[in-house]
Amino acid sequence: MSITAWRSKILHFNGDPAHSDEPGTIMVYDDGILVIEDGHILAVDTPEALADMTRGLNVQHLPDSLIVPGFVDAHVHYPQVDIIGGYGEHLLHWLDRYAFPAEIGLMNFKDRAKDTASFFLDELLRNGTTSALVFATTYAHTVDALFGKALKRNMRLISGKVMMDTHAPPELMDTAQSSYEDSKSLIGKWRGKGRLGYAVTPRFALTSSPEQLELAGRLLKENPDVLLHTHLCENQQEIARAGALFPEARDYLDVYKRAGLLTDRSVFAHCVHLSDDERNDLAKANAAIAFCPTSNLFLGSGLFDMSAAQQAGMTIGFGSDVGAGTSLSSFATMNEGYKVAQMRAQSLSPYDAFYMATLGGARALHIDKHVGNFTVGKEADFLVLDLAATPLMTRRLGKASTFEEMLFALMILGDDRAVRRTYVAGKLAHDRDA
Ligand SMILES: [Zn+2]
Structure with missing residues (x-):
């Protein structure tokens, strides 16, 4: 003792x-x-x-x-530490020009993935972030690399294999079935080991077929303790494309809802441009939002409506969203979050900000019975x-x-x-x- x-x-x-x-x-x-x-x-x-x-x-x-x-980062991409600060693009072109090549760069290189994971986790700790919900890539070995290094550091960390079977570079694409099988075996291998948790991680509606989203929903049903982690309503062009790809859906959130991905264990990054229907549905489902101010400003995505989300009673954490976000520091995230609120004639008090960076983030990630x-x-x-x-x-x-x-x-x-x-x-x- x-x-x-x-x-x-x-x-x-x-x-x-x-x-x-x-x-x-x-x-x-x-x-x-x-x-x-x-x-x-x-x-x-x-x-x-x-x-x-x-x-x-x-x-x-x-x-x-x-x-x-310890700070909680409710949305971040570890393979993207190498392309942070990529000049001159909005979301969809930024993905093509910076994010996808960085992820492809880990395709056949287990050591490179381990090295990137180590660097990323050490940077988190250096910035005071002790827990995070992390995107890996579509390659299962990049999830193994991150979990292995996080286990060594005894961190309470959640991640998952990215599911992406359409409208993406061919090197990065899985199939609906392979993404289901790989996710299932990663859940079996890592969930609950040390302080680790798993999140079913379809990238976003634009890069998943309806079959893949259905299978993501099945993974959630079969594993009630895992999270769902994806992007939602970040950028207008993205929303328009989601509408074109899923004409039967009422709106972007409905694409996920139809596949069983809107649950009280779902974490949606961004939510910058929500309709009232979407906000109400998120609140009703007790889903969580990761507010990513440095990323939303850097990519020119828009200004998150904090007051509306708070009034709807939603659980909100902060995400650095590196590499589109410009810092792994929760101080930078809180600082820019305050400015986003100011631009909307709202306010983010230091207590609200530190709450979101700690207990709020832990609640969003369902780890608040352990930390926060x-x-x-x-x-x-x-x-x-x-x-x-x-x-x-x-x-x-x-x-x-x-x-x-x-x-x-x-x-x-x-x-x-x-x-x-x-x-x-x-x-x-x-x-x-x-
Ligand atoms: Zn992101």
Whole structure:
């Protein structure tokens, strides 16, 4: 039995601050202690309240720091770390010019996939991201590569083989039947191993035949514990093409719904251009949305309607959507998310943003019974953030007169330099100063 404790400012959430002003929804300790036992949360409270428990313990005191739960990236593509920052395209041409060639580049190269997966996961940890829902490619070995490396790092990570049997480069295409068989065997091989989970992953309606979408629905029915992970209503051209390819569907979401892919375990990336019908159907199904602001701005896709999604009561997490997104840092995502809200005359408070980057993301990915906040018994994925990471942060954060003001300045000025340490299940997984 090993007990460790950290003393610092602490922030975590017990609920969604956009929907609840109950006391305890937002938990802020200006001076708090987090106690970990064997990789799980044993206690979080003030030093006074924990005086008995921490007597005799070597409590690590971290002034100028803020401890938060590990960030959750609810939508990201690991093979695309190599083409991040690809100039000059909107979604459909960007896929042809950058994303598909990067994925084809892993076709026959197991070592290259493993190397890319290792680099990607280390970058996640360096940026404070301890859990993610990740696109691999259509090649099963790229899923093996990512899961193998994530297992080694003991990360709570979810991924799946991309299903894509039409309107794509021939090298990347599977068939409806092979995508079903491969997904099924990957589920058997990886689901529940360590802290890993599986997501059935048709890329989007444009690159799957109706047969393939049907089989994706069958995989969900046969495996009620896996997620569905895909893209929805990212770009106008994409929506028009989905309408042309599936004329019988009421709208884009209905393409998925007809195939049994609209469930309470479905995560839809983007959802920038939803109709009211689509938003209502998503809310009714308790499906989750991954809001990907850096990607939506970079590809010129549009401005996500956060207020409408919140009002509909939807579960929303943040996605970096790298490589169309421009950073793996949740700080960059929150920062750009705020600006998207501003452009819509809405607002994204720092509490809403940090909630979405932690517990909100965990809820979207159905891993919130394990991670996302500091409820006693949960797995101890957490970060030590440096509130004096740069001269400008030291100066600006030092001038903040409230915790909320400090948190907002951190969200706007922060980046990987602010992530001093990342802990995965209580173990140090990244140390900036090492
Ligand atoms: Zn994406």
